[in-house]
Amino acid sequence: MKKLITAIAGISFLVGMASADVDSDQKAFINYFKTAFPNVEFADYTNGVYSLDEGSRSQFEEILDGIPPYEEAVEKGGKEFVEFGLNKCAAFKDPAAARVKHPYFDEATQKVVTLEAALKACYQEQTGKKLGSKKGKIARISAWISDQAAGEKINVKVEGAAAQAAYDQGKAFFYGKRGQFNMACADCHVYNAGKKARADILSPALGHTTHVPMYRAKWAGLGTLQRRYGGCLKNMRAKPISAQSEIMNNLEYFQQAMSNGLEITDARYRK
Amino acid sequence: MKKTISSISAVATLAALFVMPLQAGAKEMTDEEVTFGRKAGNCLACHMIPGGNLPGNIGPPLLAMKARFPNKADLRAQIWDATEKNPNTIMPPFGKHGVLTEKQVDQVTNYIYTK
Numbered sequence: 001m002k003k004l005i006t007a008i009a010g011i012s013f014l015v016g017m018a019s020a021d022v023d024s025d026q027k028a029f030i031n032y033f034k035t036a037f038p039n040v041e042f043a044d045y046t047n048g049v050y051s052l053d054e055g056s057r058s059q060f061e062e063i064l065d066g067i068p069p070y071e072e073a074v075e076k077g078g079k080e081f082v083e084f085g086l087n088k089c090a091a092f093k094d095p096a097a098a099r100v101k102h103p104y105f106d107e108a109t110q111k112v113v114t115l116e117a118a119l120k121a122c123y124q125e126q127t128g129k130k131l132g133s134k135k136g137k138i139a140r141i142s143a144w145i146s147d148q149a150a151g152e153k154i155n156v157k158v159e160g161a162a163a164q165a166a167y168d169q170g171k172a173f174f175y176g177k178r179g180q181f182n183m184a185c186a187d188c189h190v191y192n193a194g195k196k197a198r199a200d201i202l203s204p205a206l207g208h209t210t211h212v213p214m215y216r217a218k219w220a221g222l223g224t225l226q227r228r229y230g231g232c233l234k235n236m237r238a239k240p241i242s243a244q245s246e247i248m249n250n251l252e253y254f255q256q257a258m259s260n261g262l263e264i265t266d267a268r269y270r271k
Numbered sequence: 272m273k274k275t276i277s278s279i280s281a282v283a284t285l286a287a288l289f290v291m292p293l294q295a296g297a298k299e300m301t302d303e304e305v306t307f308g309r310k311a312g313n314c315l316a317c318h319m320i321p322g323g324n325l326p327g328n329i330g331p332p333l334l335a336m337k338a339r340f341p342n343k344a345d346l347r348a349q350i351w352d353a354t355e356k357n358p359n360t361i362m363p364p365f366g367k368h369g370v371l372t373e374k375q376v377d378q379v380t381n382y383i384y385t386k
Contacts, residue, residue, distance in 0.1 A: 180370055181363040182354065192361060196327040197316050237370075 022158045022167065022257050029190075029258050033206050037194065045207030046265045052194045053201045056271065063269050070215035070222055070268055074147055077140030086141065089122035099149035099264060103156060103253050105163035112166050112249040115142055116224055120244070133243035134227035139213040143222055143268065146212065150266040154210065156257040170254030173247060174205075179238030185251075188232075200271075209256045215268045222268070225252055302382035305375045312371060312379050317362065321386055329361060336384050347380040 030042065037052060044051040050060045063069070086092050102115035116138055123131040123138075131138050158167045174185045188197070189205035196202070212225040219227075226243035229251065233241060241248055305311045307323050314320060317329035340346040348355060351366030365371045371379065 180368045182368060183361055183363070187361040192329050195329045197329060198327050199325050200327075202329075 021164075022156075022260070025171070026258055026260060029206060032190065033193070033204055037204075042261075043263065045204060045259075046210040046262050047267065048207055048211065048270060049201050049203040051207065052204065056201070060269060064267050068215070068267075068269055069217075069220075070143065073140050073215075073222055074143045074266075074268075077137075077142070077144035078147075080137060081141050081144055084123060085126040086119065086122050089118075089125060091118045091122060092145070095145045096148040096152065099146045100152050100155060103249065103256055105158065105160070105166055105253070107160070107162065110162050111246060112253045114226075114244065114249050114252055115145065116226070117244055117249065119145075133224065134230070135219070135221060135223050139222035139224050139227070142224060143213045146264060147266045149264045152264050154256060154259045154262055154264060156253065156260055158253075158257060166250045167254055167257060169247065170250035170252070173251045174254055179233070179236040181236050181238075183236045185232065205255065205258060207259055207262055209252070209259045210262050211265050211268045211270075213268065214270050216270050218271070225255075300375075300378075302378040305371070305378045306382045311375065312365065314379070314383075320383070333383055333386055336386050340384075343380065343384055346384060347376060350379055350383075351376055 033040070033045070034042075040051050047057075047060070050057045081087060081092075081095070087095075092098050098118070099115060102118060103112050105111070106113050116133060119138060119142060120131045120133070123129065158164055177184050177187075186205070188202045189208070193202050193204040209225060213222045214225075214228065215222050216228075224243065226248050229248055230240065230243060233239075300308065300311065303322070306314050306320070309316075314333070315323045315326045317327045319326040319328065319332040319334075321334065336346060340349075352364040353360045353362035354364055354367075363370055365379070366373065366376045
C-alpha cells in the first residue's frame with residue numbers, strides 16, 4: 001500500500017499539465033522507470049517490452065539473430081526510395097540525417113513535421129500521387145530511412161512558444177483519459193508498464209519511438225508508429241483519429257521527445 | 272490549443288455515450304460468459320479470477336469477495352464505476368460508460384460474489 005501511495009504521488013507530478021520544459025519532463029519520466037525497474041539499463045529501453053520481460057527476450061533475440069521477417073521489406077523500401085525519386089527532395093538528401101531531424105516543429109507552418117509527413121509531401125512532389133500513412137510503401141521506405149540512422153540517438157528539440165504548445169498538447173493527450181474505457185496512454189505504458197493485460201506485457205513508453213516503423217507478428221508486416229496509435233485507441237474504445245492528423249503528430253512529438261538520448265535501432269520486431 | 276483539447280475530450284465522451292452497450296444477442300449469456308467474455312466484461316484482462324484462463328495482473332486477484340465486500344452493493348458500485356473510489360483508476364467504468372448493461376453488471380456482480 002505504501003508503495004502504491006508513493007507511486008501515485010510520483011505520478012501526479014508527472015501528470016501535471018502545466019507547461020514544463022522537455023528536459024525536466026524527461027528527467028521525471030526516466031526517474032519513474034528507474035524506480036519501477038532498477039535493473040533495466042537506460043539504453044535497453046530501445047527494446048520495448050523485451051527490456052522488461054526476460055521470458056520473451058530470448059525469442060526476440062533468436063528472431064534478430066536469424067533473418068528478421070521484415071528484412072526483405074526494408075530492402076524493398078530502399079529501392080523504392082530511389083525508384084520514386086525521394087532522394088531528390090531536399091529533406092531526404094541525407095536519409096540518416098532526415099531520421100534524426102524528424103519530428104521537428106516547423107515555424108513556417110506552425111506544425112509538427114513527422115518523418116512520414118515529409119515522406120508524403122516528397123512522394124507527392126515527385127510522383128504526383130498520394131502515399132498512405134500507416135503501412136505498405138510508406139512503412140517500408142520510412143524503415144529503410146531509419147535503418148540508415150541506426151546507432152544514432154533520438155534528439156527532438158522543442159524550442160519556442162509554439163513548439164512548446166504543440167508538445168504540451170501531445171503530452172496532455174498522452175496523460176488524458178478518453179474513450180468508453182476511460183483510459184489514458186499513460187495508464188498502460190507508464191503506470192502499468194511491465195504488468196500483464198491478459199497475456200500481453202505492457203511496454204514502457206520510454207523507448208516507444210526507437211524502432212519505428214515496427215514489425216508486428218500480429219500484422220505480419222511493418223507499420224508506422226501512428227498505425228500503432230490507431231490500434232491502441234481502438235483497444236481503449238476511443239474515437240478513431242486519422243494518422244498524420246495534427247493531434248497525432250503532436251502526440252508523436254511528445255513521445256519522441258520522451259525517448260531523447262536513446263539509440264535509433266533497426267531491431268523492429270514486436271509480437 | 273486548449274479549446275481543441277477540451278473539444279476532443281467532449282467528442283470522446285459523446286462517442287462513449289452513443290456506443291450501445293453490448294446487448295446479449297439471440298442467446299442470453301451466462302454470468303460467467305459476461306464476466307470472462309473478451310467482448311463483454313473481459314475482467315480477466317486485468318484480474319486473476321478462479322476458473323479463468325490467462326489472466327492479466329493489472330488489478331488485484333478477485334478472491335474472497337464476500338469478505339472484501341460485506342455489502343454486495345459496494346461490489347456492484349465498484350464495477351459500475353471504479354472511478355468513484357479512485358478517480359485515476361485504469362479500470363473502466365463498466366456501467367457508467369455503458370460497456371455493460373445494468374443487467375450485465377448484476378450478472379458480473381453475482382458471479383464475482385461467489386469467488
